[in-house]
Amino acid sequence: MNVPEHLRYTEEHEWVEVLDDGQVRVGITDYAQDQLGDVVYVELPEPGTEFEKGAMVAEVESTKSVAEVYAPLTGTVTAVNSQLVDSPDLVNRDPYGEGWFVTMTPSDGFDPEQLLDAAAYTRLIE
Amino acid sequence: MTRSPLHDLHVRLGARFVDFGGWEMPVQYESVLEEHRAVRQGVGVFDVSHLGRLEVTGPNSTEILRNLFTNDVAKYEPGRTHYTMLLNDDGGIVDDIVVWRWDEDHYWVMPNAANADRVRATLEDRGAHVVDLRPSTCLLAVQGPAAPRLIEETFGQAPARFRTLEVDGVRMAGTGYTGERGGEVCLPIEAAGPVLEELLEAGAVPCGLGARDTLRLEAGLALWGSDIDETTTPLEAGLDFAVDWDHDFPGKTALECQRQTGPSRRLTGLVMEGRGIPRHGYAVRSGSSVGEVTSGNISPARDTGIALAYLSPPVAVGEPAEVEIRGRWVPARVASPPFHR
Structure with missing residues (x-):
């Protein structure tokens, strides 16, 4: 299972990438998409919406089940990956790239060190 | 948990497994959707060794099966297959079954995996061998x-639709559970692995129970344990095509009673018109009718959600409906399966 070194992770199988401008990009991990199977629908939030850490930010439906995606941090959604509406299979094909879900501006006090690093996440899914 | 004799081969093919009727069977290899499409467009092969296969022989076989099942086995001559049901006294479906008739008093009775022992016991109670x-x-x-x-190409001959065929000790029939052509092939255990590999080599895609479920749902075929069970009747489930009213069988009196008044609910096809996948247990409403989804998933052919649901009172095809998907009422329409044609 692919767990890129440069990302941070949650115990609920989201990944977080801290971008150069301080925003973060969020998606679900390779392990999560593999467990879900073929993704057939993704329900995304409205840009501008604020989320508390742990609140449901998106929904993913697969041929097997439905899963919730939780905000890995408190912040405001700045953009959503609208490609997922017509091509939900991007979540399966490229979970860390074209299959991203949202970008967020973290609220003050966000510290990526509070999230799991690749080694800790790898231990979680093993 | 019982495993298929082909389990190790499935592991080598990269299968993931699921518990189904007490059997650990492949649920998918690469992708449920790709396996689904392979069966709609080309050819797929499923290991369905979990399915019941009860060989019934003896001079009283026809009479025993005739008096037990909803369809009349005597009306299907040797060489034909047919769909039938075993009911309880209330007309509820104990199991839905496919019967392969080989000879005057030689049948294969194919129950669902989870019900095979119970059907066998019922047959033996009636004196069947x-x-x-x-x-x-x-x-x-x-x-x-x-x-x-x-x-x-593989066996030298292929069975016609709903016909049995024996070639060199391999018994098969033109049956299935996908809404496509093809057949089910019964092989001695030691021959099955090489034959499966030969089929894959010739281009068949290995398919698991995940694709089997989306295929049968798209074809509008009921699944025992989800859409039908002992609390539902053939009339409610729209399976009365497999009820022969000219002979006696358990549950007939209750079923005739329901036939007089008409069933208060009907298993109904739904096609989603909004986003979201209807799933087992979700609430449905249409006009003054209410009900519950019994099976739902994506229809790869339509790229939209589809479902089977009981609606009470019954609703005509074409009527608008709504499915409650996690708190939101999403529009749908009552439709008549199959959904893929």
Whole structure:
């Protein structure tokens, strides 16, 4: 299972990438998409919406089940990956790239060190 | 948990497994959607060795089966297959079954995996001579538009639709559970692995129970344990095509009573018009009718959600409906399966 070194992770199988401008990009991990199977629908939030850490930010439906995606941090959604509406299979094909879900501006006090690093996440899914 | 004799081969093919009726069977190899499409467009092969295979022989076989099942076995001559049901006294469906008739008094009774022991006990109670073929055989379902040709290339002949065929000790029938052409092939255990590999080599895609479920749902075929069970009747489930009213069977009196008044609910097809996948247990409403989804998933052919649901009172095809998907009422329409044609 692919767990890129440069990302941070949650115990609920989201990944977080801290971008150069301080925003973060969020998606679900390779392990999560593999467990879900073929993704057939993704329900995304409205840009501008604020989320508390742990609140449901998106929904993913697969041929097997439905899963919730939780905000890995408190912040405001700045953009959503609208490609997922017509091509939900991007979540399966490229979970860390074209299959991203949202970008967020973290609220003050966000510290990526509070999230799991690749080694800790790898231990979680093993 | 019982495993298929082909388990190790499935592991090598990268299968993931699921518990189904007490059996650990492949649920998918690469992708449920790709396996689904392979069966709609080409040919897929499923290991369905978990399915019950009860061989019934003896001079009283026809009479015993005739008096037990909703369809009249005597009306299907040797060489034909038919769909039938075993009911309880209330008319509830104890099991839905496919019967392969080989000879005057030689049948294969194919119950659902989870019900095989119960159907066997019922047959034996009635004095039937029953042999469970599962310990000695595997069953492969070869399905798809290219399946008849592949079966013919592999075995020398292919069965016609709903007909049985025996070639060199391999028994098969033109049956399946996908809404496609093809057949189900019963093989001695030691022959099954090489035959499966030969089928894959010839281009068949290995398919698991995940695709089997989306295929049967798209074809509008009921699944025992989800859409039908002991609390639902053939009339409610729209399976009365497999009820022969000219002979006696358990549950007939209750069923005739329901036939007089008409069932208060009907198993109904739904096609989503909004986003979201209807799933087992979700609430449905249409006008003054209410009900519950019994099976739902994506229809790869339509790229939209589809479902089977009981609606009470019954609703006509074409009427608007709504499915409650996690708190939101999403628009749908009542439709008549199959959904993929």
